[in-house]
Amino acid sequence: MPIPVIAIFDVGKTNKKLFLIDENYQIVYERSARFVETVDEDGEPCENLESLRSSVYDSLHQVSKMAEYEIKAINFSTYGASFVYLDENGEPLTPLYNYLKAYPEALKNEFYTKYGGEEQLSLQTASPVLGSLNSGLQFYRLKKERPELFAKIKYALHLPQYLSYLITGKAVADITSIGCHTHLWDFNKNQYHQWVIEEGLVAKFGTFTPADSSSACQFEGKSYQVGVGLHDSSAALIPYLANFSVPFVLLSTGTWCISLNPFNQDPLTAEELKQDCLCYMHFKGKAVKASRIFAGNEHDQQLKRIAEHYDRAAYLFKHLKFNPGLFLKLGTKVPENQFPQQEFSTTSAFGKRDLSLFKTAEEAYHQLIFDLVKQQVYSLRLILNPGVKRVFVDGGFGKNAIYMHLLAISIPDIEVYASSVSQATAIGTALSINDVWNDNPIPNDIIELKYYSFIQRTL
Template sequence: MKVAVLDVGKTNVKAVIVDVAAGRELAARTKPNKVLTDGPYPHFDVDGIFGFFIESLRELHAEHGFEAISITAHGASGALLGEDDLALPVLDYEFRYPAEIEEAYDAMRPPFSETFSPRLPGGLNLGAQFHYQRRAFPEAFRQVRTIVTYPQYWGWRLTGVAATDVTSLGCHTDLWLPRVGMFSSLVERLGIAGKLAQVKKPADLLGHVTGEIARALGLNKPVPVYCGIHDSNASLLPHLLQREAPFAVVSTGTWVVLFAVGGDLDHLDPARDTLANVDALGRAVPSARFMGGREFEMLTGGQGKATAEAIERVVGEGIHLTPSAMPGCGPYPHAEHRIMNAQGSLNADETYVAASLYCAFMTKTCLDLTGASGPVVVEGPFTRNTLYIEALERATGRPVIAATGSTGTSVGAALLASNLSASQVAQADAFTTSTLPDEFQRYCTEWGRLARSLPDMSAL
């Protein structure tokens, strides 16, 4: 079965054809996800993205064909629909609100013990976005008829059917109670209880593409569109089908999101960006996150590689990058990022090595905070960084598996449209390379000591 997947990441958007039986991509089209700065606030270029999707699907259908469409998108986004179109633009979750709006929101949001949503910067709590839009644009907000979560916005554009899904509602929104599977009290406080679209599971059939869309894609008949899923949960889904708990999945991209299947839900720390996500089956999963892909790109500028000489200098001299390169999130949200023990500047390769080890240690911290145990499966771009994989395996002392080949989000989203058994899901590749020197364990211990000793900048 071939499934077209629309994959809306924070950094890039993709249209992908997945051969579900083989568990791999056949073809893909990609474009940057540009944030527009015109209008009332920074917002996503949804018309540009949708035009890209239509053009890409038309080309991919002509080349490969597909039998269904599935959708995956980043969290912390939703769409406010009016009668026929958006009532307000889809807000960029990195936008920061005035202090008085933040304070009012803090006073109304439910406690972490109910929602398992930590208080996050800007609009990373979807409820905070709706509060800002309601307060800042009351007239436009009154025109809202229906609210959909972000994967379902794209499904609505394809089918005309509105919905929300449990994985997007359960993604640190403040709007959902993961333990019991129902809306939180914030929904009533925001006055949106009657506007949120029907809640569905990701694998539910949303509808079929409209006749107009079918003609634009060159289809002989409308194809089914499945409800859709939060992108990190899409990475988790194949492993839920083929593994027994406990295990952990590390989904990498702009964000590094960790799912500790069989982990500790009762001792999560909201001050350290731990939370509960909701998986494709509607179950609460202990999770943690940091903005690892953004940090790695910012630190390295996309340059460098893990040479033996660079590893020898960084590990041998104890050169450390400390948290947090992106402040305000992750397990050390208020720590001041530093370069420690560097005598002289680092070249591109040395920076690459130090950044790779930093991301591995941040991932280990997240594993520890969620009570994760068992093997660790890494999905996404960091699978290509063998130094990161080896460092994570050495630091945790348990198997780390790089799910190379297809991106986890696309394959996981494609599974929503199929009834495949777990045995038909492509297996990940075991990691075997060894490049780190014997003194790496000392280096690892020293990084943990440095991270714990950094001052909390929020208290200064």
């Protein structure tokens, strides 16, 4: 008997993956591809859309022929902030522009002057001013700079919905993409922002469709339930929402450390926006308050500085154990009041520290982690609200014992767990349409947890 599975396309900036996931949420098959980037009309690097499209069709063609699996459903998750502009035949009219592309200053000023100013628009759309990373501004730019091309656009689809469109032929809009730092969604009114309506963009979006819905489709003579696709940050939260009802914050750590609180729907304040807070949308259409710091990047830069100063290889620090005695000594060495709190939203205190204060590389590294944790706690507190009992830390810092111990010590009123979900984005994307392909209850062991307990906190 073939194993019933769901096929998930998980498209990152670097790796494009296809997973087959069985009814117990075990990954039973995986394939990965990397494409050479192409360039847009300005010579800027961008995703090769044609390679991506071919890859979706070729991969699906191959796995659908595998006798050991029966594919019941298909869904997609991709990075956000990227539109595909389609003509009336469903063909892309432009390259898939890179969201890191510089935004013209004059056009930016014109836009914000016309629609109420940066602060007001940011508050209404729950997003900092991010240039091309606000995908709504990409679309506005296209309309203003290339009106003849704009007239040819039948649909503007965010990337996850474009991949779904390749199979279903249905143009849809999804709240996890529309609601995430796009400037398109008015969080106070819970609808498209007025500027989107006035500029005539709404007519180019697909039918607004719930993120947990699917439709029956045929591909090469076989029937599947096909989801509408999800923004990857929202998808990664779904395994936690499926397994835990007690309010929690997910601290997703990598180059950026993003704190996601799906239990805080308070509107963003101007002060929070200044400190790089924003709102995501989770797949049931609720706001997820988030704060972020560039801490993974800072860790790597400062680790290089420590490694060079003490003539040690940087990789050796990965295996350092938490040393409570060393940590207690640090407090007597470095006065804390020299670093103002409000600077924490951009960097930690460590960059200003004199390394000759520390006897050993181990001591300096403990101080680096402690400074990053203090910055992290400051960032966390921006989005914490009463009732949050747990913080789950996934990604790189979740595997760093020193970081985890110091975080547990720093927030003694909240339970701290290192958590890991193998391929969280793909698993979350499968869970979003669980009911249409899986008759089994959702397993409660999808997430691996390691608790940093009170005994450990008390040193």
